Amino acid sequence: MMSTAAFQMGKYGIYVWSCYGLTMVGLVFLIFVVRRQWQIELRHAKRRMQIMEQQQTSVSDVHT
Amino acid sequence: MSVSGHTLSPFTQFALILRRDLRLAVRRWDQVLQPLVFFVVVITLFPLAISPELSELRRIATGILWVAAMLASLLAGEALFRPDLEDGVMEQWVLTGQPLPWLLLAKTVGHWLLTGFPLVLVAPWVATALGVEFDHWRLMILTLALGTALLSVLGAIGAALTVGLRRGNMLMAMLVLPLEMPVLIFGAKALDFGLQGDVVTGPLSVLAAMLLLGLVLGPFAMAAAIRIGVE
Amino acid sequence: MNWVWFHKLASPPTAYAFARTLRPWLLWPSLSMMLWAGYAALFVVPPDYQQLDAYRIIFVHVPAASLSLMVYSIMAIAAGIGLIWRMKLAHAVAAACVLPGSVFTVLALVTGAIWGKPMWGAWWAWDPRLTTELILLFLYLGYMALRASFDDIGRADRAAAVLALVGLVNIPIIKYSVVWWNSLHQGKTLSIWGKSSIDPSMVMPLLVMLLAFVMFFGAILCDGLCAQILRRERHAQWLTKQVQ
Numbered sequence: 092m093m094s095t096a097a098f099q100m101g102k103y104g105i106y107v108w109s110c111y112g113l114t115m116v117g118l119v120f121l122i123f124v125v126r127r128q129w130q131i132e133l134r135h136a137k138r139r140m141q142i143m144e145q146q147q148t149s150v151s152d153v154h155t
Numbered sequence: 156m157s158v159s160g161h162t163l164s165p166f167t168q169f170a171l172i173l174r175r176d177l178r179l180a181v182r183r184w185d186q187v188l189q190p191l192v193f194f195v196v197v198i199t200l201f202p203l204a205i206s207p208e209l210s211e212l213r214r215i216a217t218g219i220l221w222v223a224a225m226l227a228s229l230l231a232g233e234a235l236f237r238p239d240l241e242d243g244v245m246e247q248w249v250l251t252g253q254p255l256p257w258l259l260l261a262k263t264v265g266h267w268l269l270t271g272f273p274l275v276l277v278a279p280w281v282a283t284a285l286g287v288e289f290d291h292w293r294l295m296i297l298t299l300a301l302g303t304a305l306l307s308v309l310g311a312i313g314a315a316l317t318v319g320l321r322r323g324n325m326l327m328a329m330l331v332l333p334l335e336m337p338v339l340i341f342g343a344k345a346l347d348f349g350l351q352g353d354v355v356t357g358p359l360s361v362l363a364a365m366l367l368l369g370l371v372l373g374p375f376a377m378a379a380a381i382r383i384g385v386e
Numbered sequence: 387m388n389w390v391w392f393h394k395l396a397s398p399p400t401a402y403a404f405a406r407t408l409r410p411w412l413l414w415p416s417l418s419m420m421l422w423a424g425y426a427a428l429f430v431v432p433p434d435y436q437q438l439d440a441y442r443i444i445f446v447h448v449p450a451a452s453l454s455l456m457v458y459s460i461m462a463i464a465a466g467i468g469l470i471w472r473m474k475l476a477h478a479v480a481a482a483c484v485l486p487g488s489v490f491t492v493l494a495l496v497t498g499a500i501w502g503k504p505m506w507g508a509w510w511a512w513d514p515r516l517t518t519e520l521i522l523l524f525l526y527l528g529y530m531a532l533r534a535s536f537d538d539i540g541r542a543d544r545a546a547a548v549l550a551l552v553g554l555v556n557i558p559i560i561k562y563s564v565v566w567w568n569s570l571h572q573g574k575t576l577s578i579w580g581k582s583s584i585d586p587s588m589v590m591p592l593l594v595m596l597l598a599f600v601m602f603f604g605a606i607l608c609d610g611l612c613a614q615i616l617r618r619e620r621h622a623q624w625l626t627k628q629v630q
Contacts, residue, residue, distance in 0.1 A: 102504070103439040103440040103442075103504055104439070106440060106443065106500050106501065106503060106504055107428070107439060107440065107442045107443055109500055110443045110446055110447070110496075110497045110500050110501070111424065111428070111446060113493065113496055113497065113500075114446040114450065114493055114497065117489050117490075117492065117493045118420075118602065120489070121485070121486055121489050121606050122413075122605075122606065124485070125482075125485065125486070125606050125609040125610045125613070126609050128609070128610065128613040129609045129610070129612045129613040129616070131613075132612075132613045132616035132617055133612075133616060135616070136616050136620075136625055139620065140625065312548075312552055316532060316545055316548060316549060317532075317535075319541075320535050320536075322535075323535075326528075326531055326532065326535055329524070329527065329528045329531050330528040330531075330532060330549060332524070333521050333524035333525050333528060333560075334525075334552065334553070334556050336521055336560060336563070336564075337556070337559050337560055337562075337563035340563045340564070340566070340567045341563060344567065361563075365559065368555075372555065376548055376551070376552050379469065379544070379548045380545060380548050383541050383544045383545050383548075386541065
């Protein structure tokens with residue numbers, strides 16, 4: 092069992108825990124923001140592909 | 156730059172560009188005066204903001220001089236390549252396969268002669284208003300000459316990078332000022348040491364070494380940036 | 387030596403597929419290593435005799451600071467490769483480095499400041515490491531601002547590459563000048579690297595944390611690189627296969 096003293100770390104607990112907390116926030120922020128960038132680009136790419144396909148089929152309709 | 160069929164030597168090219176820029180500056184002499192006036196105006200701000208006591212100002216005089224010189228060089232450098240880009244000179248240089256880094260070095264030297272060097276010359280007089288004795292004029296001219304030359308090179312890199320952009324001045328300050336911080340550190344310290352009667356060779360030789368490095372590598376960075384701007 | 391694998395990897399479709407496969411293999415091990423090292427750093431490692439428990443901060447501060455510099459070097463080298471060999475993928479790598487790099491720099495600054503409060507009695511001191519880190523943040527911000535001010539992605543890539551290379555040459559000079567400048571001022575007694583003997587039990591968690599940060603950056607780079615590749619390969623045929 093861990094005692095509360097291990098969490099308080101004398102008078103330094105607040106500094107140590109805020110550092111670890113902020114680092115975690117920063118890293119989690121990175122994971123989500125960069126993943127979101129990728130997903131947005133992916134969505135744009137998919138939409139472009141769909142438009143291109145539609146254009147191709149409509150062109151072939153005209154020819155037949 | 157070939158005139159009537161024969162090619163000019165690199166040194167003639169260099170001299171021609173320098174002479175052209177100096178001549179243009181004689182016609183637009185107010186633009187040469189502006190950085191100088193700006194330098195003096197910025198220095199006037201400090202006594203107003205801090206204290207009129209000369210003893211207090213003397214302590215921070217070197218810092219004031221260097222910050223003012225940095226800001227003046229930054230503002231003057233912003234328009235270094237823009238006129239030549241707008242009237243197509245840069246495009247000609249790139250298209251005709253001239254040694255672009257060399258020509259841009261000539262532009263930078265001309266720019267320093269017009270904006271940096273006058274500032275160096277007035278600095279000892281201005282410094283007396285901050286409580287620094289005039290006896291130090293030799294040291295002051297030497298350190299500021301080395302330092303402002305390096306500021307001109309770094310400013311020219313920033314100017315080349317932002318040359319094609321419409322609102323480049325704030326951006327250029329953001330790019331160039333962090334790179335100029337070592338100049339500020341060594342320049343101000345060399346001057347400080349000199350005023351206190353210490354040996355100045357240490358920071359001064361570092362300043363000179365940085366200037367050499369800048370003169371050798373800087374023009375290539377400028378040329379790469381100008382090629383992007385010309386497109 | 388056979389360079390075929392390199393040319394293959396440098397082609398956008400292969401790099402895209404490779405990054406997608408690699409990402410989970412970096413992210414999950416990295417996160418579990420962080421958990422272990424964080425636990426060890428907070429509860430297992432004995433307190434330092436001089437800095438007491440405050441030194442536990444270095445287990446996140448040092449990896450963040452090392453990564454901030456490492457990512458800048460990777461960014462500048464990738465930018466240089468892109469500039470010299472006109473390689474689109476290298477520019478994509480450089481573009482994907484900026485955001486994680488600046489986040490690591492901010493984390494190093496913030497944790498350094500929090501460490502400084504109990505140690506120096508102030509949130510900020512002009513300590514050489516912190517000052518260098520601050521200038522590094524300015525370099526990242528300038529790079530971002532320059533990249534953002536071009537409409538054309540190809541020009542943005544090359545202009546930003548020139549700036550990154552100039553910055554890379556300048557970083558050792560900045561570092562040296564700041565250390566020299568600071569050594570002239572006496573008064574700072576305690577450095578984050580303290581002269582106090584390093585307990586051997588703290589080496590392992592620190593190394594594991596460092597490795598975990600490197601792998602974490604790799605995972606982030608995978609996602610960022612995929613986003614950048616998609617942005618640069620708008621009309622490429624291979625996308626149809628990958629996307630659907």
